[in-house]
Amino acid sequence: MRRPHPVLRRPARITAALLAMAALAACGGEQPTARTEATAPTTRFTENGVTVTLSVSDWHPPKATLTAVFTPEEGFHLYSTDLPATGIEGVGRPTAVNVTGVLAAEGRLTAAAPVQSISLPGVDAPVPVYPDGPVTTTLPVRATGNGNATVLVGYASCSSREGCTIPVADRPVQLRITDDGPAFDTP
Known part of the structure; x- marks a missing residue:
C-alpha cells in the first residue's frame, strides 16, 4: 500500500x-521576511525618465533606514553619489537623497551598485556612473521627534545613444513621524 x-x-x-x-x-x-519589511511605508514618483521608489524600513525608534530605488528608462544609467554637485566639467549630477525636518542622516548615502567610469565626448576627465538599470541606495536616519520631515531627492540619467535627461534637484517628498512610526504623505 x-x-x-x-x-x-x-x-x-x-x-x-x-x-x-x-x-x-x-x-x-x-x-516579506520580517514585519518591518511587510509594513514599510512606501511611496513612488516618476520624473524625467526615472521612477523613484522610497521606503522606510528597520524602524527601531528613533532609527530607521531610508531606501530609494532609482529605476531609469531602459538603456539609461545614473550618475554616482560621489559625483561633485556640479558634475564633472559641468556634466552630470550626483544621485542624492537628503533629509530635513525631524529626520537627520546618520551616515552617508550608499548604493548597491558598482561605480564605473565612462568617457564622454568633450569631457577630459572620466565620469563616475552606475551600470544601466535600477540602483538601490540606502541612508541611515534618526528621528529627532514627532513631526514633519522632507526627503530631498536628486539625480540625472543618461544614455550613450540617446543623451541625457534634465537633472532633478531636491525633489521634495513629505514624510510624517508619529509614535506609530513613519508614513509618507500622499500627493
Whole structure:
C-alpha cells in the first residue's frame, strides 16, 4: 500500500498557504521576511525618465533606514553619489537623497551598485556612473521627534545613444513621524 504524499496529509489551510507562497514565488513575487519589511511605508514618483521608489524600513525608534530605488528608462544609467554637485566639467549630477525636518542622516548615502567610469565626448576627465538599470541606495536616519520631515531627492540619467535627461534637484517628498512610526504623505 502506498503512503499518501506528505503534502496531502497536512491540514487544508496549511496546504493552501504553501501553495499560495509557491505560486507567489513562481510569479517572481517576494515574501516579506520580517514585519518591518511587510509594513514599510512606501511611496513612488516618476520624473524625467526615472521612477523613484522610497521606503522606510528597520524602524527601531528613533532609527530607521531610508531606501530609494532609482529605476531609469531602459538603456539609461545614473550618475554616482560621489559625483561633485556640479558634475564633472559641468556634466552630470550626483544621485542624492537628503533629509530635513525631524529626520537627520546618520551616515552617508550608499548604493548597491558598482561605480564605473565612462568617457564622454568633450569631457577630459572620466565620469563616475552606475551600470544601466535600477540602483538601490540606502541612508541611515534618526528621528529627532514627532513631526514633519522632507526627503530631498536628486539625480540625472543618461544614455550613450540617446543623451541625457534634465537633472532633478531636491525633489521634495513629505514624510510624517508619529509614535506609530513613519508614513509618507500622499500627493
